[in-house]
Amino acid sequence: MSLKINIILFGIGNVGSTLINQIVESKQFFLESQNIELRFPIITNSTLAFFEKDGLKNKWEATRGEAELSGANFAQSAIPFNIEDIIEYVQFQNLENLIAVDATASSHLVKSYIPLIQNGFHIVAANKIANTLHNDFYAALRRNFKKFDKQFLYETNVGAGLPIINTIKDLHHSGEKITKIRGVFSGSLSYIFNRFGKENIPFSQILHDAEKIGYTEPDSREDLSGNDVARKLLILARELGLETEFSNIKITSLLLPNLNEKHSKAEYSVNKLLFDKPYQTAKLTQKENHVLRYIGELDLIQKTLEVKLTSEPESSPLGQLKGADSLIEIYTNSYGENPIVIQGAGAGKEVTARGVLTDILKIASQIRVKESLFA
Incomplete structure (x- = not known):
């Protein structure tokens, strides 16, 4: 059985939209080479969120051509949201293997990292803000990742896709x-x-x-x-x-x-x-x-x-x-x-998105290892 990874994507600008297309293009490759299925049950911009619903085709996970045309799908179906709505949705849908991807430059979203961690999310961030705030927040964030056994990866914070x-x-x-x-x-x-x-x-x-x-x-x-x-x-x-x-x-x-x-x-x-x-x-x-x-x-x-x-x-x-x-x-x-x-x-949206995708796959790999240990 394939490992389903549920990506909650915050930000559908240059990096976020490029990430979607990279995953759509390589979806079959990830299934065949790593037996991993990457999904987008929720995608947001700064004020609106698209929630996957039964009977509503999620074009973000269709072919690349459809993904590029999915702005209309987002505009028609997205609704105002807050972090509590996101958490409530994933709990109601019993979604597991959650990764919140921060492809924004939002300081407001960073304040929601700890509630996300406490509700089962790993985090991948292109956003640099969380790592440059006061040391008290920096330390508190890492305490929560350790306490709840979640990963925080942010390779693209320095040098985009460079290691x-x-x-x-x-x-x-x-x-x-x-x-x-x-x-x-x-x-x-x-x-x-x-x-x-x-x-x-x-x-x-x-x-x-x-x-x-x-x-x-x-x-x-x-x-x-x-x-x-x-x-x-x-x-x-x-x-x-x-x-x-x-x-x-x-x-x-x-x-x-x-x-x-x-x-x-x-x-x-x-x-x-x-x-x-x-x-x-x-x-x-x-x-x-x-x-x-x-x-x-x-x-x-x-x-x-x-x-x-x-x-x-x-x-x-x-x-x-x-x-x-x-x-x-x-x-x-x-x-x-x-x-x-x-x-x-x-710099550049392609290399940054690829760096974010690499971090997602690293977390997916760690999830698989843990699942095999407790199988």
Whole structure:
């Protein structure tokens, strides 16, 4: 008999909808190769939920073509919901092997993690917020996962589909002493500075191109502020046992005193040329054969976290970055001055959704092992 995994999907934006299509495409493969059936009894956006009902075809689990057309199905059948409705539904339907997938950026949903855990849910999160809130919440969350014997996986919190968190966890749990982690954590800023280093184009023009392609957030000040890189550093620091807070991270923003978050979005949009002079100066005053990179750096010896603009040799791994790739260097006692380097696409809906799917399958595998032990 196949193992049925019931996925409650929160968020049907880029990552959530891509995840659905990836599962629909590979549904038969999972059945044949792993004897696992992945189902979506509930799918939600920020305010509405689609609940699977008898006699109502759930097009999210049909063919890919139908899945892509299922927005109408959702719009016609979805209803307002709260977390209590979700919990009541799965209990009434006697659904087992529950995984809540958080493909949102919602801080409100994160507050519901503990009630979900207490009612039988494992959690897979693309959402970074739960791992960057105050240490008290961070610790309480993990106490509940342990108490109720549930899994919490979030590989995509740092580096989208890259195996950064798992690599660091494995090294740490094996007793390896990690001394430093540094790298380019932002795909959008990687793209901007990779082009800026190679091309004779104003910074503002490359920023405009990055916005147009969709590499940046709708308001690119969120990327340039350095806060997203800082959140990723904080997640890694806590994985390694540092009880630190976001406020302890030293962030050197890429924004300017006369062009920052204090200005209106309209002012910011029309004054981006102000970026050109200072960044061109920074570019021209570097050492020869160096390029600018915006990096995060976690020093485990000094216990410091820093986000900053640096000048790197073109011949170094960071200096050779291209496109919108991320690159993380992990320094350890055993590897000495030669870091472990993880490089690849650090952003994008396809790789992020695939990373979420990998976490789902890991939990499914653990559920199967436990079922076999008690069979």
